[in-house]
Amino acid sequence: MIEIRNLVKNYGKVTALDDVSFDVKKGDILGFLGPNGAGKSTAMNIITGYLAPTSGNVVIDGIDAVENSLEARKLIGYLPEQPPLFGEMTVKEYLNFICDLKRVPKKKRTAMLDDICYIVKIGDVRNRVIRNLSKGYRQRVGFAQALVGDPPILILDEPTVGLDPKQVVEFRRIISSLGRNHTIILSTHILQEVTAVCSDVVIINNGKVAKTGSLSDFVSTDANVKRFAVTFDTGDKEVAEKLLSGVFKNYSFSRTDHGMLVYRFSTDSKSTGVKELFFNSASAGVALYELKPMEKSFEEEFVRIITSDMKEGV
Amino acid sequence: MSAVFKREIQSYFKSPVAYCIIGFFGILTGLYFWNVNLSNMQIEFSYTLGSLISFVIFFIPVITMKLFSDDKKNGTEVLFRTAPVSTWRIVIGKYLASAVVFGCMLLESMVCPVIMYFFMNKGGTFPLAMTISGYIAFTLLGLAFLAVGSFASSVTDSQPLAAVLGVIILIVINFIETVGEHIKGTFGSILVWLSLSSRYNNFVLGMFDFSALIFYLSFTAMMLFITIINIDRKRWN
Numbered sequence: 001m002i003e004i005r006n007l008v009k010n011y012g013k014v015t016a017l018d019d020v021s022f023d024v025k026k027g028d029i030l031g032f033l034g035p036n037g038a039g040k041s042t043a044m045n046i047i048t049g050y051l052a053p054t055s056g057n058v059v060i061d062g063i064d065a066v067e068n069s070l071e072a073r074k075l076i077g078y079l080p081e082q083p084p085l086f087g088e089m090t091v092k093e094y095l096n097f098i099c100d101l102k103r104v105p106k107k108k109r110t111a112m113l114d115d116i117c118y119i120v121k122i123g124d125v126r127n128r129v130i131r132n133l134s135k136g137y138r139q140r141v142g143f144a145q146a147l148v149g150d151p152p153i154l155i156l157d158e159p160t161v162g163l164d165p166k167q168v169v170e171f172r173r174i175i176s177s178l179g180r181n182h183t184i185i186l187s188t189h190i191l192q193e194v195t196a197v198c199s200d201v202v203i204i205n206n207g208k209v210a211k212t213g214s215l216s217d218f219v220s221t222d223a224n225v226k227r228f229a230v231t232f233d234t235g236d237k238e239v240a241e242k243l244l245s246g247v248f249k250n251y252s253f254s255r256t257d258h259g260m261l262v263y264r265f266s267t268d269s270k271s272t273g274v275k276e277l278f279f280n281s282a283s284a285g286v287a288l289y290e291l292k293p294m295e296k297s298f299e300e301e302f303v304r305i306i307t308s309d310m311k312e313g314v
Numbered sequence: 315m316s317a318v319f320k321r322e323i324q325s326y327f328k329s330p331v332a333y334c335i336i337g338f339f340g341i342l343t344g345l346y347f348w349n350v351n352l353s354n355m356q357i358e359f360s361y362t363l364g365s366l367i368s369f370v371i372f373f374i375p376v377i378t379m380k381l382f383s384d385d386k387k388n389g390t391e392v393l394f395r396t397a398p399v400s401t402w403r404i405v406i407g408k409y410l411a412s413a414v415v416f417g418c419m420l421l422e423s424m425v426c427p428v429i430m431y432f433f434m435n436k437g438g439t440f441p442l443a444m445t446i447s448g449y450i451a452f453t454l455l456g457l458a459f460l461a462v463g464s465f466a467s468s469v470t471d472s473q474p475l476a477a478v479l480g481v482i483i484l485i486v487i488n489f490i491e492t493v494g495e496h497i498k499g500t501f502g503s504i505l506v507w508l509s510l511s512s513r514y515n516n517f518v519l520g521m522f523d524f525s526a527l528i529f530y531l532s533f534t535a536m537m538l539f540i541t542i543i544n545i546d547r548k549r550w551n
Contacts, residue, residue, distance in 0.1 A: 011551070048396045052549045073398040084393040086321070088328050100317030101397045145393075 001026040001153065001183045002047065007056035009042050009207075016042040017053070018207040024200070029179040031198035031215070032187040035306060039207040040187045041081060044157050047185070048078045060153065074102075077151040081158050083142020087131035091122060091141055094130060095148060102149040116147045119174060136167045143174070154184045160193060172196050191298050203305055210305045218301050228274060231290040232261045232281070243281050247273045260289055318394070318407030322381070323414055331380075332415050335373055339419045342369055347426040357434075357441060359427040360448025360518040366423075367511060370456060371488060375480025377415050378463030379473045381408045382545065386471035395549065405542050409464050416456045420449070444520035451517030454530035458510055459484055461537035468541045487511075 002024040009017040017039045024030045034040050045051040047058055049069040058065040058072075065072035086094055095116070099109050117123040120140040125133060130141060139159065146154055156175070160168045175186060176197045186198060194201060194215070201218055203210045211218075232240045237253075240261045244251055251265040267273050274291070281288050326332040343366060350362045385391040394404050431440045466480035467473075491512045494505025506512055510533065513526035 045392075050392055050395050050549070051551075070398050070400060073396055076396070078392070078396050080389065080392045082389040084388075084390040086325070086390060087388070088325060089321075093324070097317060097321050098393075100320065101393070101399060103398070 001028075001061055002185070003057070003059040004043075004047070005057040005059070007043065007046060007058070008054045009039075009046060009051065010054045016207055017046075020056070020204065020207070020209050022202045022209060022212050024183055024185060026183055027179070027181075028200050029175065029184045029186060029198045031194035031201045032185050032204065033189065033191070033194060033201060033302065034204040034210075035189060038204045040204060041157055042207075043204065044078075044080075044155055044185065044187055048076055048155055049073050050078075074149075075151055076153045076155060077146035077149070079142050079146040079154075079156045079159055081161070083138055084145070085130050085138060085141060088129065090127055090129050091133075091144075092126045094141065095144060098145050098148045104149050112148070112150065116144045119147065119178075120144050121170075136163050139163060139167075139171075143171075147178075152182060154178065154182050155187075156184065157187045158189070159186070160188070160190065168193075191302055195298055203302065205306050218298050226268075227264065227266050227294040229262060229264045229290070229292055229294055230277065230288060231256065232263075233287040233289040234261065235259050237261060239284070239286060243277065243284060243286060246280060247277045264294070315399075315403040315407040318399075318404050319411050322408050322411030325380075326411060326415055331376070332418075335377060335415065336418050336422060339366075339369070339373055340422045342366065343423045343426060351426065351430065357430065357438070358448075358518070359430065359445050360451075362426065363423070363448050363452045364514065364518055367452075367455065367488075367514070370459060371484045372481055373419070374416065374456065374459040375463045375466060375477040375484065378412050378460055378467050378480060379477040380467065381412060381464055382468040382541075383471050383473050383476045387473075395545075401546050402542050405464065405468075405538055405545065409460060409538060412460050412464065413457060416460060420453060420456070424449075441520070444518070447517045447520050447522055450522070451514050451526070454527065455510060455514060458530050458534045458537070461534040461541070462487070465537050465541045465544065468544045 004023070005021050007017050007020040008015070020039070020043060032040055032043070042051065046053050047060070047065065049065060049072060052066055052069075060072045060075055063072045063075070086097075089097065092113075095113055096109070099113070104112065114123075117126060120143050122137060122140050122144060125137055125141075130138065133141065139162070143156075143159065146156070159175070160171050163171060172193060175184065178184065179197065179199075186193070188194060198215055200212070200214050202212045230244070232243075234240060240263070244263055244265070248265045248267065251263045254262045254264075256262055278288060278291065343362070346362045346365050347359075350356050350365065351359060356362075382391075385394065395401075427440075427445050431442075434440055462483050463476075463480040466483060467476040469479060470476050487509065488511045490505045491509035494502045494507075494509065496502070497505065510530070513523060513529060516523040516526060
């Protein structure tokens with residue numbers, strides 16, 4: 001649906017995007033991640049036609065979005081970081097103006113605006129002046145604007161920034177439900193947001209793509225290998241290592257703040273080693289303070305990608 | 315284009331700016347009408363219009379100052395530049411809306427010649443042709459000024475700066491005639507030729523100057539074209 005090829009954008013001497021390429025398949029919700037200033041907004045501005053790239057291509061549903069920007073724009077609904085609202089208009093006037101701007105046929109309007117107001121829940125403020133609305137409602141009106149004309153592609157630039165926790169949950173619910181029949185690019189630096197709604201992830205850092213893949217690539221590693229951490233309720237290293245080495249050959253060691261011993265090890269998912277360790281410790285009279293599987297968390301993975309990328313850069 | 319035009323008209327008449335300008339221009343027109351036409355028994359209203367030009371130089375940039383600068387400041391520019399609408403439609407839509415405000419100023423000033431027409435002493439003849447040609451020239455000049463103001467607004471994201479810039483450009487354009495007259499040779503005559511106000515005088519005398527009409531319209535088109543380029547340019551920056 002969206003093909004991005006070798007995108008480069010220079011602002012004067014500063015390179016904001018450096019050879020960025022990725023694809024978004026139809027029906028995907030793509031999480032577009034990166035630290036602040038990584039080039040997320042620049043990339044989105046190029047996809048939506050607000051900016052032209054220095055070089056490279058954006059193809060949207062077969063249309064070259066750089067050469068034939070006006071045609072491509074018809075397919076996109078865009079919610080920029082700061083919702084583009086006219087404070088002096090009422091919500092109704094504003095949405096009607098957007099309909100005019102996007103040339104939505106008059107016949108379809110009433111039904112479409114009713115639907116949109118229902119989806120983003122702004123039915124009760126339709127006759128209010130936008131200037132007087134709360135931040136959450138303004139964000140919703142901005143979202144409604146992106147939905148006008150029922151574009152198949154939605155591009156949302158940090159849509160939940162500045163919302164309260166309840167609104168954040170609600171927004172994510174809306175985005176997930178829209179994902180059923182839209183292709184969505186969701187830029188954010190909130191990682192839970194990605195795990196909550198996205199199917200695919202592109203991580204961008206210093207203007208370059210650091211990693212792409214489906215969400216599962218980032219969250220779990222090889223399904224057959226499980227990692228565990230065991231904390232012994234003893235300070236005697238010899239005893240603990242004797243118990244452990246009886247079952248596992250490779251482990252790493254660290255100590256908790258309270259002086260307890262922590263070992264990390266990997267095991268085959270079919271192995272009974274973990275059980276053995278448990279019973280052996282019990283019979284030896286050494287209590288296990290904690291024994292837990294370690295899932296590679298998305299946060300860890302994200303930080304690892306960003307920092308390793310920085311080291312390479314240096 | 316009509317969407318942008320409609321919104322811009324709404325925005326003009328929902329804020330006090332348009333009413334203030336139209337009202338204040340009405341007061342000034344009344345004062346000049348009283349001073350030039352009534353007190354001095356001068357029947358030519360086009361002279362009055364001519365005197366008002368120096369005020370219009372200040373009024374018009376105030377009308378146009380918000381056209382593009384406001385969108386940049388409020389972040390609504392992104393709406394226009396990502397909507398499936400080409401830049402020229404947006405520029406023309408906004409320009410026409412500002413022209414409607416100017417049109418209101420023209421309409422209210424017409425009260426004066428209408429008063430003269432109906433309340434003239436018996437036996438006198440009202441110089442209808444001169445008044446009409448005076449209005450044509452005034453309209454053309456106003457349209458050209460509005461285009462300059464639009465351009466000034468597209469340069470910055472600050473409304474006051476856009477207004478000041480517009481006034482400065484208009485003052486320069488209007489005074490190059492005076493400067494040109496003092497410079498001998500080709501350069502002087504080029505300056506006079508470039509001046510917008512120098513062409514006004516023929517109309518005041520009741521002559522319909524076709525070349526001036528073309529000049530004013532092409533000047534307006536050129537300024538709007540520069541405005542469009544200036545906005546499109548940002549996409550490539």
